[in-house]
Amino acid sequence: MRRIRIFDATLRDGEQAPGNAMSPQQKLALALKLEELGVDTVETGYPGSSAADFEATRLIAKSLTTAGFATFNRCSREDIRLSMEAAGGNPRHQVQVCCTGSDIHLRHKRGITRAQALSEVDDSVRYARSLGAVDINLAVEDASRGEHEWIRALVGTAVEAGATAVTLADTTGFAIPQEFGELIAAVRACVPRDIVLATHCHDDLGLSLANALAGLAAGADEVQATLAGIGERSGNTSLEELAAVLSYKGTELGMDTGVRTELLDEAFELLSGAISLERPRNKAIFGTNSFATQAGIHQAAMLQNPVTYEFIRPESFGRQRALLVGRHSGRSILRHLLGQLGIPADDGLVSELYEEYIANRPNGDCDELDVLRDRLADRLGVPRTAGATA
Template sequence: MTDTVRILDTTLRDGEQAPGFSMTPDGKLRMARALGALKVDVIEAGFAASGQRDSDAISEIARQVEGPVIASLARATRGDIFAAGNALAPAPRRRIHVFIGTSPLHREFKLHMSRETVLENIRSAIAYAREFTDDVEFSAEDAIRTERDYLVECLSAAAAAGATTLNVPDTVGYTTPDEIFDLFRFLSNHVDRSSETIFSAHNHDDLGMAVANSLAAIRGGARQVECAVNGIGERAGNCALEDLVMAIRTRSDAFGVRTDVDSTKIMAASRTLAQITNTRPARNKSIVGANAFAHESGIHQHGVLQNRETYEIMKPEDIGLTTEAIVLGKHSGRHALAARAEALGFVLQGEKLEKAFAAFREVADEVGIVDTARLLGLLSEQETGRPQRLWKLNKVDIRAPVAAKGHPVARVELEHGERGRVTDIASAPGALDAAFSAVSQMIRVPARVHALEMQYIAADPEQTCPDEQGANVLVEIQIEVEGEIFSGRARARDILPCCVSAYIDAASNAEAVRAVRGSFSAGARAA
């Protein structure tokens, strides 16, 4: 048995059909290119029979994306298979993925078919799909709840008809690792097939075990796993591609298999999907979450500063991520503060460190994460005795035009410890864009918004609030300045000022980092 596990990515089919993850044809093509760069083996580009829009998107992907096999899903009907074959025609390497329900529930309540009728449909559908391509995959929908003897019969019939991949999906996310391992071992021993025909696993995450079940299926003999980037998919989602690939890579000693995926492109694919769907993975999401390689705890930071392997089993570079692992917050310790201060040109030792750490903890308790600009201000104040000179939002006014083609105008007033009160105006197609532009003009940091995430957290219904709402807004923003990404965050009562304050925070970080680099460069020239 080969030690290579194929990766079929279904982000554009199972993932895209989930609520909240719909993509435009251009978005699907962009994501397909990211998957091609990731070097997945198969891209399931959609469900051609679902409509002309999806069919056209599959054809465009088949025409433009090179490398992976391009696949379309199809029910075991001639109409679906014909639509899939036509949509995939431009692809040099193509696959038709035929499925039909095999469990008693699906046979009785969805299909209204007998066991024999389902078998007849499997044989005829695969034979017809073979007229369009030699690469045909068969899925026994709801396989986990199908009688074992009948599942063997269905998969053997599919293999005899010409299917070269036999998918055994846990359609409803019901199974456990022990059960699915035993099932794949059983199928490997009882299904009649050629040596070139492989088993595939497709697991959903309804009980939170999609990745564990997929790894167990590999141990049981599966040599293809169907995944989605960021784990998106129907209901609770599919097996997350990044989790599976990095588990196989990191624990090769336990699984003894490999994939051909270029793991250094994982973060790029994850970010592309987040941008297309406007949905970021949770902060604590494994591998690609914002906290996956971040450390705020003082004990952890001390260990990571000595040797990253003390608390990291993977390198962020392995997934294409360049990051500063140490996050300075209220849980951080003296070692982390001293290390970051030294990187910014400040040496903290003895009493000086204790004094700076006390001031740092006071700020961290108030704002949570202490970013570069705020830390520089704090360290400068400790060094010179002068107050921090940070930008602060005083007022933002938006004037919306009466004319339909007019642009909003934003008037923004900022306060700075050295420059005092500064006001500027700007116009842009959107109100926030106009406010951001005015801020950039004042801080002198030209930037574009890379990502913006907002949480509007309402007060508890039983909480008494003077304004009846009592809501709290948290905004996290990323801006791009000369090709580099800088982050900012703000918390406020109102959405618009909170977004502008977060932009100010990010722009201030960019300004601070550039100033530090400028002073280092000047020092190097003087030396």
């Protein structure tokens, strides 16, 4: 079984998206929760960009005890110097140096030549080394739109200068899984096996998780991901979705992680409170409806055995199963509730209650089971707690 490393970018790429700003104290709380749930590396932010990110890095560097942490930097000596200062000499600090991976960016963003780009990679990695950095990650921006030979030249320069890790970014969400897998394979073939190779995928085409999995299949060792997939534009690879795939399909894939999935929802709640992120209805794992149903056919089967319509166990991710009562519910849920109240569920009574409480509900109007059970108890003149089970 191959152990896949998890690099969490929630506090950097996740925070970059509009509306996601966090204070240093909020970042620290999230970093500690991410460490608790078992990620390998927590990206603290970009110390060279603001006093807030510098302070967040300083706090996190002093507080983490098992996880590593990373800082984002341009190919800039000043960025790297500030990162090293904020990290305070912590040996678990990874200096992430971002370089230019496509001709589009060289021409329209940077206005530099390939030769200049190679020179600044070499200088940045060697400078980080000179300051005592022992873990240096070359992050190749827009790698998915770059030529493979150019990407290999950048990576080769960085490794020769002393880089210990390489991240290939699908910065614009451009790639499909086959393309991204081929890129990872091309780089994996030209670097020593002890160089950690990571994916950083965006979800502009809804393919970030698929691309990350393709990257792992092609030889990547690590995935950069964020809680709830937050990040620039359409977001990043979702940490919880990746953890779910490798938890439930790990045997088939020959991969696993150290993530404690049962703590993921606690992490989401912490993030939600920090950035006022509403829980989406249909998001995998974190969605309001991820483990909920009001459909009568589904409910009838799930009351017999939840496995009938439930592949992922909600408790494995800190969630709870919810059978809701709505206009698509059936008579089986009424029989279930009457049984909890200790009332015989004869067909006539069930049909009467079905017309009263289910058939004529407004669209979208759903109740929790305990709410309807209490209404039934009041309607039938029995104690609300009579015969009720959890």
